[in-house]
Amino acid sequence: MSTMKPFAFILAVSFLFQVYRDALGSGNLTQVTTIPAAAPSKAPIRNGTEALQNMGIFSASSFQCPRRNFTHIHSKEGLKPFDHVFIFMMENSGNDVILGNENMPFINLLIQHFGFAAEYYGITHTSLPNYIALTSGSNWWSHNDSTKQIFDHTCIADKLEEKGLGWKNYAQSIPYAGYKGSSSYPQNDSFVWLQEHVPFLFYPQIFQDPVRAANIPPLEELEQDLYSCNVPEYVFISPDICHDMHGGSDVCPAVTEYPNTPKKLAYCYNTKNTSKNCVNINNLWKAGDEFLREWIPKIVNSPSWTGNSVIIVTWDEANYNEELDVFTEGGPDTAYIYSTNFSFADHSFLIDGYYGGGKVPLIVISRENPYHIVTYGKYNHYNLLKSIEASYGLDYLGYTSDDRQVKVLHEFFV
Ligand SMILES: *[C@@H]1O[C@H](CO)[C@@H](O)[C@H](O)[C@H]1NC(C)=O
Ligand SMILES: *[C@@H]1O[C@H](CO)[C@@H](O)[C@H](O)[C@H]1NC(C)=O
Numbered sequence: 001m002s003t004m005k006p007f008a009f010i011l012a013v014s015f016l017f018q019v020y021r022d023a024l025g026s027g028n029l030t031q032v033t034t035i036p037a038a039a040p041s042k043a044p045i046r047n048g049t050e051a052l053q054n055m056g057i058f059s060a061s062s063f064q065c066p067r068r069n070f071t072h073i074h075s076k077e078g079l080k081p082f083d084h085v086f087i088f089m090m091e092n093s094g095n096d097v098i099l100g101n102e103n104m105p106f107i108n109l110l111i112q113h114f115g116f117a118a119e120y121y122g123i124t125h126t127s128l129p130n131y132i133a134l135t136s137g138s139n140w141w142s143h144n145d146s147t148k149q150i151f152d153h154t155c156i157a158d159k160l161e162e163k164g165l166g167w168k169n170y171a172q173s174i175p176y177a178g179y180k181g182s183s184s185y186p187q188n189d190s191f192v193w194l195q196e197h198v199p200f201l202f203y204p205q206i207f208q209d210p211v212r213a214a215n216i217p218p219l220e221e222l223e224q225d226l227y228s229c230n231v232p233e234y235v236f237i238s239p240d241i242c243h244d245m246h247g248g249s250d251v252c253p254a255v256t257e258y259p260n261t262p263k264k265l266a267y268c269y270n271t272k273n274t275s276k277n278c279v280n281i282n283n284l285w286k287a288g289d290e291f292l293r294e295w296i297p298k299i300v301n302s303p304s305w306t307g308n309s310v311i312i313v314t315w316d317e318a319n320y321n322e323e324l325d326v327f328t329e330g331g332p333d334t335a336y337i338y339s340t341n342f343s344f345a346d347h348s349f350l351i352d353g354y355y356g357g358g359k360v361p362l363i364v365i366s367r368e369n370p371y372h373i374v375t376y377g378k379y380n381h382y383n384l385l386k387s388i389e390a391s392y393g394l395d396y397l398g399y400t401s402d403d404r405q406v407k408v409l410h411e412f413f414v
């Protein structure tokens, strides 16, 4: 909260009731439980299943898929194996833009109902190295989106397979599974999905092996897998750029511009501004919110939502280049950024080539764990990766092996 601009905070508070009333209809604001990072409480108010029911997006499936036998999995750090972990990776929006934004009622409801890490950061700028960090434990000194990059490093898919566990990276609008040509539709120059938002296309041991590359299918396959009990343990979901808040495709309806002009967001945060730019950005935000409103119920109402399943919603990085944004912290390779504030205004976010990734929401929807916890512990994508590794008893990749600096997200997985 300390870096939130006062006017953004006021907007966030004043929209709280409005957002809740509009989206839920019941007018009942759930008591917010704040748990300091230092002393996580073990007293759940209720569980995630009840909270989903409360929101009206859950009706238990009459049939549940058989649960995996995890006897051979030796979880670490006191965690349990996740039946399934679903990771939704959204794009380029920080807490300052998301909290209280009236274009994002569903996301704000999730933040109020479920686990929320209020001090969670991307690793760097641009997109791709954030995705790589979250899946291999380092950005490997990359700070660009060039799709020529090859990350010849062990990634979590390798470690999951070693334990006989499944993974898939579902990619909305990818032409076909494992497609790694250009970022465009194969037949023309339009593009609606971006390779750099699909991390498992960058590990050579995967993209060069047709069997493993088949684990990067179009998003439609997720729905089939959920209902046919074939969904793997680890699920990484890459929405296309019409639905991940990135924008910039001529194919997205009503989102024809990349919203990247400094100061623009400050005007557009209020939906009453009907300038063309603001309407486009509002539509982009709404499309992301509606994407989650469509897919999260699909998951929790499916027979695959069993046992210790969790859904994670996060953003790769905050809205770089925007006045509302303050990139304050990065990953363990961005030591400078831990101690000083950087802002777009003076370009001081770039010190010796290092960036932070900005403060972004981390939302945790857990089926069995306490449903609403807010933590102010300082975390980033490495803590999330480590939590998943620990749950499945995997070796720690890259920076996640740094036990002193990188802890698991204990608050959410008691
Ligand atoms: C709001 O929720 C609380 C806790 O579930 C409950 O005790 C209270 O009666 C509810 N209030 C209304 C107006 O529904
Ligand atoms: C799970 O597998 C172990 C052997 O790996 C077996 O001993 C145990 O009975 C199995 N549990 C169930 C519920 O099938």
Ligand SMILES: *[C@@H]1O[C@H](CO)[C@@H](O)[C@H](O)[C@H]1NC(C)=O
Pocket (backbone or CB within 6 Å): 140, 141, 142, 143, 144, 145, 146, 149
């Ligand atoms: C992108 O980063 C890689 C390191 O992963 C570097 O070798 C390359 O020169 C960079 N490309 C651009 C265009 O900055």
Ligand SMILES: *[C@@H]1O[C@H](CO)[C@@H](O)[C@H](O)[C@H]1NC(C)=O
Pocket (backbone or CB within 6 Å): 185, 187, 188, 189, 190, 251
């Ligand atoms: C490219 O192909 C896609 C899919 O068929 C289509 O939606 C899009 O309009 C095409 N773009 C152009 C410029 O023709």
Ligand SMILES: *[C@@H]1O[C@H](CO)[C@@H](O)[C@H](O)[C@H]1NC(C)=O
Pocket (backbone or CB within 6 Å): 264, 267, 268, 273, 274, 275, 276, 277, 278
């Ligand atoms: C609406 O947004 C535009 C930028 O798209 C800005 O120039 C204009 O001043 C804004 N109007 C208000 C009333 O904020």
Ligand SMILES: *[C@@H]1O[C@H](CO)[C@@H](O)[C@H](O)[C@H]1NC(C)=O
Pocket (backbone or CB within 6 Å): 002, 003, 339, 340, 341
């Ligand atoms: C960073 O910014 C916050 C909020 O503006 C301020 O409270 C804090 O003192 C700043 N930290 C440093 C090291 O300048």
Ligand SMILES: *[C@@H]1O[C@H](CO)[C@@H](O)[C@H](O)[C@H]1NC(C)=O
Pocket (backbone or CB within 6 Å): 046, 047, 049, 050, 367, 368
């Ligand atoms: C959630 O809590 C309710 C009420 O205490 C209980 O009936 C239900 O079994 C719990 N569900 C899970 C998944 O723990």
